[in-house]
Amino acid sequence: VLAHSARACKESLADSSAPWAMSRLSISFEPLRIPRSAGNRPADRRWNTGDLALMTDSDGVTVRMLKNAADAAAFRALNEEWIARYFVLEERDHRQLDNPVAAYIDTGGAILIAELDGRPIGCVALAPDGTGAWELSKMAVASELRGHGTGRKVLAAAVDHARELGARSLFLGTSRKLPSAVHLYETFGFRHVPRETLRLASTRIDVFMELLVS
Secondary structure, X not given: OHHHHHHHHHHHHHOOOXXXXXXXXXXXXXXXXXXXXXXXXXXXXXXXXXXXXXXXXXXXXXXXXXXXXXXXXXXXXXXXXXXXXXXXXXXXXXXXXXXXXXXXXXXXXXXXXXXXXXXXXXXXXXXXXXOOEEEEEEEEEOHHHOOOOHHHHHHHHHHXXXXXXXXXXXXXXXXXXOXXXXXXXXXXXXXXXXXXXXXOOOOOOOEEEEEEOO
16 A cells, blocks of 8 residues: 555655646645655655545535645745735745655654545644644635535544544644634634644744644
């Protein structure tokens, strides 16, 4: 299975140079361009499990694992859009979005992509902290599809997948400037916890939440 996934990843990378745009959304995505610095080596990228679908609903939305450079570019663009709209991109954001495979997958985490008609429309990342707790971060939905349930589907898939990975709990940091996001997390059972409970380095975070999943 791993050998097959590796071959599939190599084939997808070979086709990732052609530019493409999401005609149904306001965001245009470019192919992923990762800086060739000592800490970000494109040759070291390892993608997740190819075509593994975690969820498909009656509306045609599928949530699956990140599988190629186009997915990584979508992950970056979707997140840059909402962060730049409400806040300022921080150094941590650049590090995670410039090379999401190194930031999440190579460290034992996962990136989930929601797609509709073959196009990415949402995403979320999961990162273990080594204690059984996993951070849920970089959750985003294309601006034109917000308010239609896509975020709920992405979050449901992320919680289920974290549980399958053996997570004891999920934690996240968000902002009071994003009341819809806070409310969504609350409906899933995330509870507010004191700031000092979680070590999250970001100037925009003023809401800290946790969910027990096992």
